[in-house]
Amino acid sequence: xxxxxxxxxxxxxxxxxxxxxxxxxxxxxxxxxxxxxxxxxxxxxxxxxxxxxxxxxxxxxxxxxxxxxxxxxxxxxxxxxxxxxxxxxxxxxxxxxxxxxxxxxxxxxxxxxxxxxxxxxxxxxxxxxxxxxxxxxx
Amino acid sequence: xxxxxxxxxxxxxxxxxxxxxxxxxxxxxxxxxxxxxxxxxxxxxxxxxxxxxxxxxxxxxxxxxxxxxxxxxxxxxxxxxxxxxxxxxxxxxxxxxxxxxxxxxxxxxxxxxxxxxxxxxxxxxxxxxxxxxxxxxx
Amino acid sequence: xxxxxxxxxxxxxxxxxxxxxxxxxxxxxxxxxxxxxxxxxxxxxxxxxxxxxxxxxxxxxxxxxxxxxxxxxxxxxxxxxxxxxxxxxxxxxxxxxxxxxxxxxxxxxxxxxxxxxxxxxxxxxxxxxxxxxxxxxx
Numbered sequence: 443x444x445x446x447x448x449x450x451x452x453x454x455x456x457x458x459x460x461x462x463x464x465x466x467x468x469x470x471x472x473x474x475x476x477x478x479x480x481x482x483x484x485x486x487x488x489x490x491x492x493x494x495x496x497x498x499x500x501x502x503x504x505x506x507x508x509x510x511x512x513x514x515x516x517x518x519x520x521x522x523x524x525x526x527x528x529x530x531x532x533x534x535x536x537x538x539x540x541x542x543x544x545x546x547x548x549x550x551x552x553x554x555x556x557x558x559x560x561x562x563x564x565x566x567x568x569x570x571x572x573x574x575x576x577x578x579x580x
Numbered sequence: 581x582x583x584x585x586x587x588x589x590x591x592x593x594x595x596x597x598x599x600x601x602x603x604x605x606x607x608x609x610x611x612x613x614x615x616x617x618x619x620x621x622x623x624x625x626x627x628x629x630x631x632x633x634x635x636x637x638x639x640x641x642x643x644x645x646x647x648x649x650x651x652x653x654x655x656x657x658x659x660x661x662x663x664x665x666x667x668x669x670x671x672x673x674x675x676x677x678x679x680x681x682x683x684x685x686x687x688x689x690x691x692x693x694x695x696x697x698x699x700x701x702x703x704x705x706x707x708x709x710x711x712x713x714x715x716x717x718x
Numbered sequence: 719x720x721x722x723x724x725x726x727x728x729x730x731x732x733x734x735x736x737x738x739x740x741x742x743x744x745x746x747x748x749x750x751x752x753x754x755x756x757x758x759x760x761x762x763x764x765x766x767x768x769x770x771x772x773x774x775x776x777x778x779x780x781x782x783x784x785x786x787x788x789x790x791x792x793x794x795x796x797x798x799x800x801x802x803x804x805x806x807x808x809x810x811x812x813x814x815x816x817x818x819x820x821x822x823x824x825x826x827x828x829x830x831x832x833x834x835x836x837x838x839x840x841x842x843x844x845x846x847x848x849x850x851x852x853x854x855x856x
Contacts (some may be wrong), residue, residue: 443581443719443754443755443855443856445754445755445855445856447822447824447829456628470809471659478581478583478646478716479581479716480618480620480714480716480756481582482756482820482821482822484820484821484822485831486830486831486832486834487831487833487834488770488771488831488833488834490639490771491677493679494626494679495671496661496671497624498661499660500659500660500661500662500663500668501659501660501668501671503660503661504659504660504668504671504672504767505672505675505798508651508672510690510735512650512788515786516606521776521777521780522776522777522779522780523776523777523780524776524780527774527785530776530780531778533614533772533777533780534781534784537769537771537781537814537816538675538676538814540678540679541769541770541816541818541819542676542819543679543680544620544622544680544820545620545622546620546622546712546714547586548585548714553585553712553714554624555623555624555625555626555710555712555744556624557625557626558626558723560625567771572828572831574822575755576822576824576829578756578854578855579581579583579716580581580583580668580754581719588771596835606730615747616854617719617854618756618852618854631813631817632817633763633764633809634764636799637798638797638798638800639797639798639799639801639806641795641798642798642799642806642809642810643810643813646810647777648786651762655765667727676813676814677811677813678816681817681818682758682762682818683758684758684759684760684850684852686723686852691723691761691819691850691852692762693761693762693764693848693850694746694762695763695764696763696764701836710808710811714780715719716854717721717854718719718721
């Protein structure tokens with residue numbers, strides 16, 4: 443069994459931002475030399491997400507509006523967590539979007555459906571944060 | 581390390597439908613010959629889900645009502661994604677339900693709790709769509 | 719490839735409770751002797767969750783309030799599932815929180831970010847329930 447590890451670093455320009463990281467994960471997979479196995483890709487922070495969905499800007503606006511409805515950022519005082527912080531909403535938003543994805547590796551490629559793309563979802567940005575890619579297989 | 585890959589295809593008769601796919605995954609596992617490892621099972625589409633829950637029809641009605649409350653299908657015009665599409669709600673519903681499950685394989689069996697069943701959750705159906713089963717182990 | 723399996727058992731004193739299980743998973747990993755691979759940790763019950771977030775009591779109060787807003791426990795009669803049961807809300811709450819986590823193993827350690835902690839989320843407690851830890855790797 444082989445294993446491979448790589449970190450991706452981000453510092454977004456906005457508090458909330460969705461970034462397509464499929465090319466970076468495909469590169470890491472090529473670098474690993476693994477042909478059959480599993481890729482785990484997860485945010486290493488509790489206010490960010492890695493998830494799979496469609497790379498369509500309208501949908502991304504819908505996510506922003508919908509997450510604000512389900513877990514509004516303001517007023518900050520509505521959350522107990524916001525004593526010294528203002529990011530309780532980011533913990534909740536990322537809970538809905540998910541912490542990690544696991545993707546199959548088949549014949550050396552990410553085994554994704556036609557519209558599936560992997561995203562980093564930042565909900566408390568403008569600071570350096572990272573994603574872990576771990577690949578195991580042969 | 582061994583690996584095994586299989587696709588399951590679906591064409592549901594309704595826009596939204598939950599289908600118990602535990603027997604198909606158990607069959608794929610038996611076919612793989614893998615005794616210890618992990619099964620990844622994921623929707624290959626961005627408007628469908630694979631998730632684990634109880635196979636109880638009342639609960640499935642509760643899911644339908646609850647998802648419609650959190651991410652209503654109509655009016656279609658409430659979503660930016662619905663320019664050429666009408667399925668933005670399906671992207672949101674599947675986000676809540678989850679994209680994939682990872683299940684342990686122990687002594688050649690799916691290592692599930694007593695009430696755990698694996699479902700395909702379709703939220704934009706009446707077209708051919710598929711699920712990926714990837715098993716790695718020994 | 720090596721594999722390792724362990725169950726953790728819980729009987730919470732409240733209907734809903736969040737328990738940090740990171741030390742137990744780290745112990746299981748040490749016991750396994752696996753240095754590189756993946757840990758799967760999942761609730762074996764359909765009304766409980768395993769998830770990753772921050773071990774901060776204020777945030778845990780926010781989760782309680784937020785999940786009650788999105789999927790209220792009462793009135794029990796609002797759910798079809800509650801014919802012989804009263805736990806439909808627990809199925810929905812756990813759906814939001816997630817069923818399982820997959821965590822990388824690197825150099826014999828759980829490869830977690832600085833604030834990442836793994837929790838058992840109980841939503842229908844006061845009975846014996848369990849979590850599965852499955853580790854594969856080398």
